[in-house]
Amino acid sequence: METRTQRDIDQELVLRAQSGDKRAFELLVVKYQRRVERLLSRLVRDASEIDDVAQETFIRAYRALPAFRGESAFYTWLYRIAINTAKNYLATRGRRPQLAAEQQGDEESVDISEQMPDYHTPETELSNRQIVTTVNEVVESLPDELRVAITLRELEGLSYEDIAAIMNCPIGTVRSRIFRAREAIAARLRPLLDHVGTDKRW
Amino acid sequence: MKEKLSALMDGELDPREVEEVLVSLRQDRTLLQEWASWQAGRDILKGEGVAQAGFVERFSRRLEAEPVVIAPRRIRVLRRLAVPVTVAASVAFVGIAVWQYYGGSIEPVTANQMAAETEAVLHDYLAAHRQSEGNPFVERGVQKAQFQVAGQR
Numbered sequence: 291m292e293t294r295t296q297r298d299i300d301q302e303l304v305l306r307a308q309s310g311d312k313r314a315f316e317l318l319v320v321k322y323q324r325r326v327e328r329l330l331s332r333l334v335r336d337a338s339e340i341d342d343v344a345q346e347t348f349i350r351a352y353r354a355l356p357a358f359r360g361e362s363a364f365y366t367w368l369y370r371i372a373i374n375t376a377k378n379y380l381a382t383r384g385r386r387p388q389l390a391a392e393q394q395g396d397e398e399s400v401d402i403s404e405q406m407p408d409y410h411t412p413e414t415e416l417s418n419r420q421i422v423t424t425v426n427e428v429v430e431s432l433p434d435e436l437r438v439a440i441t442l443r444e445l446e447g448l449s450y451e452d453i454a455a456i457m458n459c460p461i462g463t464v465r466s467r468i469f470r471a472r473e474a475i476a477a478r479l480r481p482l483l484d485h486v487g488t489d490k491r492w
Numbered sequence: 493m494k495e496k497l498s499a500l501m502d503g504e505l506d507p508r509e510v511e512e513v514l515v516s517l518r519q520d521r522t523l524l525q526e527w528a529s530w531q532a533g534r535d536i537l538k539g540e541g542v543a544q545a546g547f548v549e550r551f552s553r554r555l556e557a558e559p560v561v562i563a564p565r566r567i568r569v570l571r572r573l574a575v576p577v578t579v580a581a582s583v584a585f586v587g588i589a590v591w592q593y594y595g596g597s598i599e600p601v602t603a604n605q606m607a608a609e610t611e612a613v614l615h616d617y618l619a620a621h622r623q624s625e626g627n628p629f630v631e632r633g634v635q636k637a638q639f640q641v642a643g644q645r
Binding site: 295296298299308309310311312314315316317319320321323325327337340341348349352353356357358421422425429440443444449450465466468472473476479480483484 | 495498510529530531532533535538540542543545547551555556558563
């Protein structure tokens with residue numbers, strides 16, 4: 291099968307959502323939630339505000355979906371909505387967007403969003419570190435064939451066809467290995483994410 | 493079904509199977525949680541960090557309250573129609589050209605025949621009229637004038 295880009299996948303889901311399928315849009319929301327949050331963290335300071343603005347961003351995107359014609363990538367269009375939503379949000383509160391780097395006085399040294407973690411409390415910071423450590427441990431403990439398959443897919447972004455060629459196995463086997471690796475990671479990740487969820491104000 | 497959802501995440505699912513996965517998603521909400529867990533795993537492996545927990549559940553509640561959007565399919569419809577319309581236009585053009593070609597050669601003949609008949613009748617009538625009136629141009633032939641009106645056809 292010809293390798294499809296992330297843009298193709300997004301476009302497929304966008305077309306489904308534009309045909310009235312809300313579930314297809316939810317898949318896109320999950321896919322881009324983290325990246326929108328990171329973007330917003332450069333404009334909005336407070337973690338709970340980031341969440342509110344991110345929610346509003348996706349709702350606005352959904353309402354504007356009929357106007358999206360696929361001339362740009364979905365995430366480009368989405369990021370534009372996120373920035374406008376953040377600006378409007380701050381304007382209604384008489385504030386203006388302030389980049390974290392402006393305070394640091396050095397815009398190019400590191401990724402700005404890295405300096406602005408979503409969770410500012412020590413508890414959530416600890417939880418996040420624990421989650422990242424756990425995921426890395428799970429990947430390390432996977433059988434070789436699962437670890438290699440998921441690494442080539444998630445970190446290198448290779449297609450199933452390329453991974454099959456590297457691992458010298460059928461494409462169907464690659465698909466199965468990646469799925470099993472995901473399941474193994476998710477099994478350890480889910481309780482931790484649920485725990486983080488109970489820490490939140492909502 | 494979960495393995496197919498996993499393949500969809502990688503863009504490796506046959507387009508014909510996408511609909512099947514989306515139908516399952518409508519019936520089984522746990523599939524969205526699976527997708528969210530896998531996406532969280534991907535974000536963490538790529539160093540993107542950890543997304544806010546419970547986000548999509550809250551979003552889904554808001555989304556349920558939203559009217560369903562249906563986008564006009566003009567672009568896709570136009571693209572889909574582009575080839576048949578072009579073919580139809582070409583066929584129509586050839587048809588009109590052929591019709592005009594044959595119509596164009598037949599019509600003047602008919603008109604000329606009609607004109608010749610009219611001219612003969614007119615000539616006889618004028619000749620008779622001139623003779624009866626003692627007209628000085630009796631012996632002169634009738635001058636034929638033709639007028640063509642552009643764009644009649």
